[in-house]
Amino acid sequence: MIQAIAVENWLDNLPPRLKEWMESRLTKDDDYTRYMKDGRDFIDEHEIWKLIKENRDPTPQKVRSIIDKALSSKECLEPEETATLLNVKDENLWKEIFEAAGEVKREVYDNRIVTFAPLYCSNLCVNNCLYCAFRRDNKVVKRRRLTLDEVRREAERLAGMGHKRLITSYGEHPLSDANYIADTLRVIYSVKVKAKKGWGEIRRVNVNAAPMTIDELEMLKEIGIGTFQVFQETYHHETYYSVHPPDTIKGNYHWRLYCMHRALEAGVDDVGIGVLLGLYDWRFEVMGLLMHSRDLEEQFGVGPHTISFPRLRPAANTPFVQNAKYKVSDEDFKKFIAVVRLSVPYTGMILTAREPEHVRREVLPLGITQTDFGSRIGIGSYSECYTGQEAERQQFLLGDTRELDEGIRWLAEMGYIVSFCTAGYRCGRTGERIMKLLKTGKERIFCKLNAILTYKEYLEDFASEETKKAGEEVIRKELEEVKELVPKRVYEKLLEYLKRIENGERDIYF
Numbered sequence: 001m002i003q004a005i006a007v008e009n010w011l012d013n014l015p016p017r018l019k020e021w022m023e024s025r026l027t028k029d030d031d032y033t034r035y036m037k038d039g040r041d042f043i044d045e046h047e048i049w050k051l052i053k054e055n056r057d058p059t060p061q062k063v064r065s066i067i068d069k070a071l072s073s074k075e076c077l078e079p080e081e082t083a084t085l086l087n088v089k090d091e092n093l094w095k096e097i098f099e100a101a102g103e104v105k106r107e108v109y110d111n112r113i114v115t116f117a118p119l120y121c122s123n124l125c126v127n128n129c130l131y132c133a134f135r136r137d138n139k140v141v142k143r144r145r146l147t148l149d150e151v152r153r154e155a156e157r158l159a160g161m162g163h164k165r166l167i168t169s170y171g172e173h174p175l176s177d178a179n180y181i182a183d184t185l186r187v188i189y190s191v192k193v194k195a196k197k198g199w200g201e202i203r204r205v206n207v208n209a210a211p212m213t214i215d216e217l218e219m220l221k222e223i224g225i226g227t228f229q230v231f232q233e234t235y236h237h238e239t240y241y242s243v244h245p246p247d248t249i250k251g252n253y254h255w256r257l258y259c260m261h262r263a264l265e266a267g268v269d270d271v272g273i274g275v276l277l278g279l280y281d282w283r284f285e286v287m288g289l290l291m292h293s294r295d296l297e298e299q300f301g302v303g304p305h306t307i308s309f310p311r312l313r314p315a316a317n318t319p320f321v322q323n324a325k326y327k328v329s330d331e332d333f334k335k336f337i338a339v340v341r342l343s344v345p346y347t348g349m350i351l352t353a354r355e356p357e358h359v360r361r362e363v364l365p366l367g368i369t370q371t372d373f374g375s376r377i378g379i380g381s382y383s384e385c386y387t388g389q390e391a392e393r394q395q396f397l398l399g400d401t402r403e404l405d406e407g408i409r410w411l412a413e414m415g416y417i418v419s420f421c422t423a424g425y426r427c428g429r430t431g432e433r434i435m436k437l438l439k440t441g442k443e444r445i446f447c448k449l450n451a452i453l454t455y456k457e458y459l460e461d462f463a464s465e466e467t468k469k470a471g472e473e474v475i476r477k478e479l480e481e482v483k484e485l486v487p488k489r490v491y492e493k494l495l496e497y498l499k500r501i502e503n504g505e506r507d508i509y510f
């Protein structure tokens with residue numbers, strides 16, 4: 001059986017069976033054709049370029065009217081409006097766009113930043129993506145799939161740092177299929193570690209993996225998957241085919257493009273889409289994300305829960321990265337983030353530790369809702385070699401390896417409160433429901449209260465003295481605001497909950 005083959009020998013032993021397995025993944029065209037219209041997908045390249053070209057050289061009045069619409073209605077922008085913003089040349093107008101994006105973020109998500117850590121479980125991969133160190137032809141990478149005991153150790157380490165949310169990551173391979181992913185989720189959810197006063201545990205596991213079938217997604221839903229993330233990498237067909245060779249599963253554009261449709265059909269409410277910036281023109285990718293979001297909304301009544309936009313990073317023995325033609329500059333990265341923020345105001349936006357500190361500082365205020373700290377992305381790195389990066393174990397190199405405690409203090413000093421809250425998901429506030437609550441502003445209150453409670457848990461259980469001091473000041477300011485915002489009985493309940501947390505009780509939420 002495939003599962004019984006030793007991981008160390010996978011390259012030597014698997015190929016014939018691997019081929020069979022790869023073919024079996026793509027036998028049913030119906031898994032994507034049934035979502036297409038007249039045999040066409042929702043990325044109409046001609047239409048996207050036409051929109052970008054037709055909205056060239058917009059007048060300042062036109063740009064300002066779109067900014068006003070974004071600020072007042074908080075509705076998603078129409079494609080021609082997004083295309084107009086992408087065409088702005090005047091740097092002063094860009095400043096106005098940046099300010100508006102920040103305002104939308106504050107109004108919808110307040111000063112909260114959700115934090116998480118990545119956990120790479122396996123780097124065995126049958127695909128050959130040119131930009132990735134884990135591509136199957138890259139012989140310098142040390143291949144490994146964590147055993148479930150090793151997954152437990154990694155999760156214990158992360159829970160011991162204070163993390164409550166993880167994003168697990170797996171290459172595409174029969175040894176890291178949906179059954180393995182399911183096993184890792186069960187193990188991670190069972191972890192509990194002793195902390196200063198209470199305990200540490202992982203309360204939400206998001207998954208970044210290859211596209212799956214509806215049956216597989218239903219199984220993961222049953223176990224309690226958080227957000228299911230699959231990035232299209234690039235929406236531009238020709239570029240997609242040029243960086244994902246045809247003899248791979250990932251070489252099938254449509255199987256990947258429609259995996260979120262399958263996820264929503266399987267009942268996985270929260271889906272995360274994304275692009276890898278640097279593969280194609282970033283303005284086209286903004287339009288692609290928007291089209292993706294609109295198609296999900298049209299077919300399922302709900303758009304993506306999150307959007308990710310990693311930029312290409314150096315990776316072991318991966319010259320494609322150095323030679324990439326469409327690298328996105330820091331300035332264009334800011335523009336990308338601001339336009340996406342204004343275009344889809346209720347979608348979470350994830351910035352990762354790929355980016356160095358100075359870039360994170362600059363782009364956070366433009367609309368970011370989630371970011372990671374204390375991240376290590378080598379297979380087994382949290383428990384084995386936490387202090388450094390090891391290119392041969394990693395998919396790429398990180399730009400920021402600051403620890404969680406330092407990250408929380410850094411954010412506190414900039415006025416952000418870190419939320420570890422996972423209550424919304426566990427109370428069924430997901431998918432279409434969470435979108436409605438966000439739009440009516442109700443979720444904002446729940447989130448604010450629960451952010452304070454989970455932040456307090458972190459400060460009591462894991463923070464250094466310095467971080468605790470900065471964090472208590474953040475809580476003091478939050479309480480002042482909450483007092484004006486909620487009925488007296490709710491405020492008193494909040495104070496009571498905070499006391500109970502100080503006394504060692506955990507996982508209390510509204």
Ligand code: SF4
Pocket residue numbers: 125126127128129132133134135136170171172250
């Ligand atoms: S990007 Fe993902 S699918 Fe492609 S080679 Fe890397 S791990 Fe495999």
